[in-house]
Amino acid sequence: MDLARCLGIDSCNYEELINQVKLFKTDLANSNSVSERRILVSLEKILGSWSEVMKEPVVLESSQTYERSAIEYWFERCLEDGRDPTCPVTGEVLKSLELKPNIGLAGAIEEWVNRNVEIEVKCAVEQLSKESMEAEGVERVLDVVYKISEEHPSNWFRVRNAGLVVMIVNLLRNSSKSIGTVLRSKALMALLSMAKDEESKKIMLEEGITRFAIHSLIGSSEKEREYAVKLLLEFSSDEACCTRIASEKGALVLLSSMAGNLEHPALANVAEQVLTRMEVAEDSVQNLAAAGRFEPLLSRLRGGPDDIKIEMASIIGRMTLTNNSKEQIAQQCAQTLVELLWLDDNATILVESAVLPALVAILLQNQGALQEWKEFAASIIANIVSKPGHWELASIDNKGNSMQSESVVFSLVVLLLVTSPQCQASILRILYGMASSPQAAGSVAMHIKSSEDGIKTIFHFLDYPDVEHRIYAFKLTRILTERFAQDLAQEVKHSDKLLLFKEKLLDNQSTESEKSDAACVLANLPLSEDEVKTVLEASFVKWIVMNLKKQQRISNGRTSWPTSSMEEGLLGLLLHFTRSLDQDTISVVKEHQLMTIFCEQLSFPAKPRVKQLAAVGLTNLSEAGRMLAAPDSEPPAPKGFCASLVFMCGRASPEPSNCPIHNAPCEYNSQLCLLKSNCIRPLVDLLHDEDANVQIAAIEALSTLVLDTSHGYKGAVDELEKQDVIAAVIELFTEIRPGVLQERALWMIERALRVDSPAHRHSLNQSLVRALVEALKHGTANAKRHAQDALTNLKEISGVSAKASSQSRPQ
Numbered sequence: 001m002d003l004a005r006c007l008g009i010d011s012c013n014y015e016e017l018i019n020q021v022k023l024f025k026t027d028l029a030n031s032n033s034v035s036e037r038r039i040l041v042s043l044e045k046i047l048g049s050w051s052e053v054m055k056e057p058v059v060l061e062s063s064q065t066y067e068r069s070a071i072e073y074w075f076e077r078c079l080e081d082g083r084d085p086t087c088p089v090t091g092e093v094l095k096s097l098e099l100k101p102n103i104g105l106a107g108a109i110e111e112w113v114n115r116n117v118e119i120e121v122k123c124a125v126e127q128l129s130k131e132s133m134e135a136e137g138v139e140r141v142l143d144v145v146y147k148i149s150e151e152h153p154s155n156w157f158r159v160r161n162a163g164l165v166v167m168i169v170n171l172l173r174n175s176s177k178s179i180g181t182v183l184r185s186k187a188l189m190a191l192l193s194m195a196k197d198e199e200s201k202k203i204m205l206e207e208g209i210t211r212f213a214i215h216s217l218i219g220s221s222e223k224e225r226e227y228a229v230k231l232l233l234e235f236s237s238d239e240a241c242c243t244r245i246a247s248e249k250g251a252l253v254l255l256s257s258m259a260g261n262l263e264h265p266a267l268a269n270v271a272e273q274v275l276t277r278m279e280v281a282e283d284s285v286q287n288l289a290a291a292g293r294f295e296p297l298l299s300r301l302r303g304g305p306d307d308i309k310i311e312m313a314s315i316i317g318r319m320t321l322t323n324n325s326k327e328q329i330a331q332q333c334a335q336t337l338v339e340l341l342w343l344d345d346n347a348t349i350l351v352e353s354a355v356l357p358a359l360v361a362i363l364l365q366n367q368g369a370l371q372e373w374k375e376f377a378a379s380i381i382a383n384i385v386s387k388p389g390h391w392e393l394a395s396i397d398n399k400g401n402s403m404q405s406e407s408v409v410f411s412l413v414v415l416l417l418v419t420s421p422q423c424q425a426s427i428l429r430i431l432y433g434m435a436s437s438p439q440a441a442g443s444v445a446m447h448i449k450s451s452e453d454g455i456k457t458i459f460h461f462l463d464y465p466d467v468e469h470r471i472y473a474f475k476l477t478r479i480l481t482e483r484f485a486q487d488l489a490q491e492v493k494h495s496d497k498l499l500l501f502k503e504k505l506l507d508n509q510s511t512e513s514e515k516s517d518a519a520c521v522l523a524n525l526p527l528s529e530d531e532v533k534t535v536l537e538a539s540f541v542k543w544i545v546m547n548l549k550k551q552q553r554i555s556n557g558r559t560s561w562p563t564s565s566m567e568e569g570l571l572g573l574l575l576h577f578t579r580s581l582d583q584d585t586i587s588v589v590k591e592h593q594l595m596t597i598f599c600e601q602l603s604f605p606a607k608p609r610v611k612q613l614a615a616v617g618l619t620n621l622s623e624a625g626r627m628l629a630a631p632d633s634e635p636p637a638p639k640g641f642c643a644s645l646v647f648m649c650g651r652a653s654p655e656p657s658n659c660p661i662h663n664a665p666c667e668y669n670s671q672l673c674l675l676k677s678n679c680i681r682p683l684v685d686l687l688h689d690e691d692a693n694v695q696i697a698a699i700e701a702l703s704t705l706v707l708d709t710s711h712g713y714k715g716a717v718d719e720l721e722k723q724d725v726i727a728a729v730i731e732l733f734t735e736i737r738p739g740v741l742q743e744r745a746l747w748m749i750e751r752a753l754r755v756d757s758p759a760h761r762h763s764l765n766q767s768l769v770r771a772l773v774e775a776l777k778h779g780t781a782n783a784k785r786h787a788q789d790a791l792t793n794l795k796e797i798s799g800v801s802a803k804a805s806s807q808s809r810p811q
Contacts, residue, residue: 053113055151057106058099062087065102072099117155120144121162128167133175135183142168142186149193156197165191165200169207172216181221188216188227195234210235210245217254222264229258229270236277245274246284252291286315313355356384356403360396364411371420378426385433392439404440409447413454421466428461428472435479445483448476455480455491462500467511474504474517481524489525498525498535506543516566523572529580538588541577544570545592552604564607571601571613578620586624586672595621595671595679602682608691615686615697618679622704625672629662660719661705663712674705675719684728692741695732699744702729706751717755726752730762734771738779746775746786753793763794 056068064087066074071088075097078085084093124141127133145164148155159165168187171179179187191209194200209231216228232255235241245251258264258271278284279296289297301312362377381403384391391403401408412427419427434444448454458480461473481488492498504510504518527535548570574594577585589595594617601614659666661675670676674683679701686698702725705716720726726749733745749768753759762768772794775787 054105054109057102057109059102060087061094061096061098062090062092064089065105068099113152114155117148117152117158120148121155121158121164124164125162125167128164128171135179138171138179138183139186142183142190145190146186146193149190149196153196156194156200159194160197160200160203165194165203166207169204169209169212172212173208181219181224184216184219185221185223185227188213188224188231192227192231192234195231201235205235205241205244210241210251211248214245214248214251214254217258222267225258225264225267226270229255229267229274233270233274233277236274239281239283242278242281243283246278246281246287252278252287252293256291256293285312289315356381356391356394357396359384360403360408364408364415371423375420375423375426378423378430382426382429382433385430385437387433388437388439392437402440404434404437404443404447406443406447409434409444410451413448413451413457416457417460421469424461425466425468425472428458428469428476431458432472432475432479435476441479442483445480448480449484449487455488456495459491459495459497462497471511471513471517474514474521478517478520478524481521485524485526488521489527492525498531502535502540512566516569519566519569519573521569523569523575527576532576532580533584536573536576538577538584541574541588541592541594544573545594545597548574548597552600564610567601567610568607568613571598571610571617574598575613575617575620578617578624581624589621590671593671595674595677599677599679599682602679602686608689608694611686611689611694612691612697615683615694615701618674618683619697619701619704621672622674622701623707625662625670626704626707628672629664658712660712660715663715674701675723680705680720680723680725684723684725687728687732692739696741696744699729699732699741699748703744703748703751706748714755714757717752717758720752721758721761726758726762730765730768734767738775738783742775743780743783743786746772746779746783746790750786750790750793753790759793769794 054065054067057065058068058071059065060071066088074088075085085097086093124144127137127141130137145159145168148159168191172184172187191204195204213228213231213235216224219225219228232245236245252275255271255275259268259275261268275288275293278288279293285296285300288294297312297315300308304312359377359381362373363381385403394402396403396405396408409431412431416424416427431444431448434440435448437444448458458473458476461469462477464470464473477488492501501518501522505515505522507515510518522536548567551567551570574597577588578594581589598614598617598621601610604610658664659670659673659675662673666673666676674680683698683701687695689695689698702720705720705725706713708716717726729745729748729752733742733749736742736745753762769791772787772791775783776791779787
């Protein structure tokens, strides 16, 4: 129907049409017809749009113009009610529902709107520029800005360029207290709407809007708090903004408090969203943790890359934690922190981050700390000190004590006997780690030894049921015997532990680590001749030799700690049998070919300590051979020493030839002659080793060949010349600095130059002469004496009679 015509109203009089529809609604309030009520509601919606400025005007085939959203709503109602779509004003049934934009009207509307927006913006600027602003005027301005922002987004630039965004922020900055919560709410509402414009958002950030929004989180009205937290949510979509919000004083505490307030679930939900977004920002993690929100930090500590884990652990180290926070960290990340310490360089980073003092305090000082905290702290400290580095220099309390301080070591030893098994294992690791550090080893070992029952306490764990306790107790004992062998020997014998080390070696159930350390302990302990025979026993040598060869096969040219440590121990055990040789021991030496065993170790790629021990073994056996070959040795040798002593030359040959070294018959299977056992060349090669201790040991062994200057001495020196020993020692001497090695090399050179042929041969060696002169000027007292004698032998010092050279080797 034609609604206007039926009502007798001009079809252009929209206002009267609206009033008539309202009257119809009143009359039909009690109507039972749903369709009648729906029609009237639709008409009211369409006609109501005529009282406002259209946003998107469209034209029907009836030539009537409507707001697009209103007419679409009308068509939907018609279809739902089963009626043909009609033009609401004319009542004409429409054949087509096509909506054509009314371009002319839209352009006119846009021009009109823009003109009005410009006027409204200008008035708003004038109002906010007044020195004395009235609340009504300010409220009207804020409403206008909000309306423009919401209804006319294309005019955001007009509001922004006019400076209204800055003015509203300044209103919050300068008049926040005086304008009251209502105006603060509307200011935040206007800014929230304008924040959808990226340029306006930048301006707000530059003006510090986040700080004012945070202040409004504790506003007196719920509306103010609502718009404040929603504004923060808008800004939290950007990671840089999140960092900025987190850095604002009190922001995270207020947001966390709001998120936990169940009385206002809507606000709590928005606050939680802000915090959740902030958790993604890496730079906000520390601030969140400081506010008690640890999960972002802990999740990164548990599952982040190694560098992130280290950074998170460093943050924890710098924080002052409550007991609840410590418990949370311990429960969620204890294992991660412990594993983290095994990564390269991480221990140093954590030490620099001041983690160590807090851990030591928990372990040694905090009596109220839970046992699991102590275990956690001990485990991390053990990992830190397992790697030598900055921890030796780090202070662990305000008194300047370090980890290797006497008080700390004493406290650890005392705690060993009263704490839990897990903590005991970690403390043993701590003590071992400190005692293994080049910087701290000496003081830590001394403190353990000097502490009351320190050594006895360590020994308590040598036969402990748990394998980890035993492993580190054996490691500690090995280190202590390297420094205080005599003291440890007394305690070992007093506690009846000597046989324990041998049993550990023979026990197939023992770990390789325990076996190698037990071997080293037995090797380091000073044993008497009787103890060697009764405890180690001659039969034990066979087992040692067999396992030494087994270790060589296992390593196959590769040097690993357990393998080389075991070799050190086994060689050290063999040395016990070379220090005091009687008939029975010499038989053992020959039976198992110990000189050959030692010689093999020289050319095998092993640790310097292994080669040093092997050279010492050769020294001992060579000296024994020299003593037994002496003219006054017993039993007498009517036809030459080696002809009658089986231990020296094996079975006598019908016509034995004299050994040029011993000037007595030595068979090729002799185990007391370096020449016949082919040990000289490997020892000469050892002179080029990079380790000075190995070089000294090699010189010591070669020196046994020129100890005896009696009969046959010239033949011995000539043989050494033939073996290139003298040339090699001279070459070494010309390259080294003053010290023990120089002194040992000088001693041997001086001995060799007593014989005319090598003295004549090397008299023109200017490098040797210069080195001898330098030693005469700058060497030790012994080195100076040997250098003077050597120069005299070379006839380079005129007018000085040759003095009798010392017959004893330098000590």
